[in-house]
Amino acid sequence: MxxxxxxxxxxxxxxxxxxxxxxxxxxxxxxxxxxxxxxxxxxxxxxxxxxxxxxxxxxxxxxxxxxxxxxxxxxxxxxxxxxxxxxxxxxxxxxxxxxxxxDVSYNYAKAREVAAFAPPPGLEPGEYRMRQQDVDRVQEFRKCIECFLCQDTCHVVRDHEENKGAFAGPRFLMRVAELDMHPLDAAAEAGVDRKAAARADHGLGYCNITKCCTEVCPEQIKITDNALIPLKERVADRAYDPLVWLGSRIRRRGAGHGA
Incomplete structure (x- = not known):
């Protein structure tokens, strides 16, 4: 008809x-x-x-x-x-x-600012091993087709042009979260602190988890619940939890003492 x-x-x-x-x-x-x-x-x-x-x-x-x-x-x-x-x-x-x-070039500029996956030292690609639950966890974020609808609907980007320089947007914060939770990512050994970068370089603090990005995702990726909120929690633990801070100091001291 x-x-x-x-x-x-x-x-x-x-x-x-x-x-x-x-x-x-x-x-x-x-x-x-x-x-x-x-x-x-x-x-x-x-x-x-x-x-x-x-x-x-x-x-x-x-x-x-x-x-x-x-x-x-x-x-x-x-x-x-x-x-x-x-x-x-x-x-x-x-x-x-x-x-x-x-013109969506803003998104490609933000993509280049995210440090790439760092292969585990001493292993060839065919030797990588992961638990299936870890594979499933990060695979959800790999479904992204980069339509940038999440970037478009995010009010931090949409309503405040001045934020674009400091804020990566949900698509690329999701990428940071994916790499930070990846069990084989050796960024720390390569000198890359993904949690610190999420906060200082990619503007994680601008995100106020309204879930508008999740609502428009055509791949039904739970961007807010599975990527942004857990990343915020890990960043907050690193920055403000006294036990986490003390543990990191002890580990660093132990590593230096052993050397």
Whole structure:
């Protein structure tokens, strides 16, 4: 069954723009990206939109649909009433390039600031051994498709441009958490203190665990509960728990004495 839908799509560039009104055919089983493609093929051939796989795995077609950060390829038209106006706008947290395409280079800059996995010394890759529960624990975070919807919805980034220099955002704090809990990561031996970096370099303290990042994740990763909150707890233990502080001092003294 087909029907005519009313779409409002943001058109413009870095200099400004406005919502354009469109009447477009919607067919049964379609997603928002199908409709955007139909607009390109009919009334708006110059409409700029970023997409690739159309299967919810590349993260390219991120946008805001009726104000909510979503993947256009995973948002079915059946969730909207046929009489409802569907408004599609670019991700608000990032600068507009043109129409629905935004400049997400901020995220790649933050990715480069996270120290890479440090292989355990004395072991070749084929010799790594982990318990299955540790594999399962970090594998959840590896499901991330880097759609940056969590970055877009995080109010620390979205509403405060001035925070971007000091705050990595939930996607990359999740990466720090993943590496910090990885049993084979030898960052400490390589001189990298991931907990200290999370606090001082990646702005963990800016996060106030509202769970908005978890709510928009298309992979259903429990970003807040399984990554950010445990990382905050470990960082707080390191910084403020007197027993943890004393234990670290004793270990350092013992290591130095043994040398």
């Amino acid at each position: 087909s029907y005519q839908a009313h779409f409002k799509v943001w058109r413009g560039d870095a200099g400004g723009g406005a919502l354009g009104d469109y009447e477009v055919t919607v067919n049964e089983g379609e997603v928002v990206l199908d409709v955007i493609h139909r607009l390109q093929a009919t009334t708006a051939p110059d409409l700029a939109v970023r997409w690739n796989c159309k299967a919810g795995k590349c993260g390219s077609c991120s946008a805001e649909i009726n104000g909510r950060p979503r993947l256009m390829c995973m948002t079915r038209m059946s969730v909207f009433d046929p009489a409802e106006t569907v408004t599609v706008t670019p991700m608000r947290a990032f600068p507009v390039v043109r129409d629905l395409v935004t």
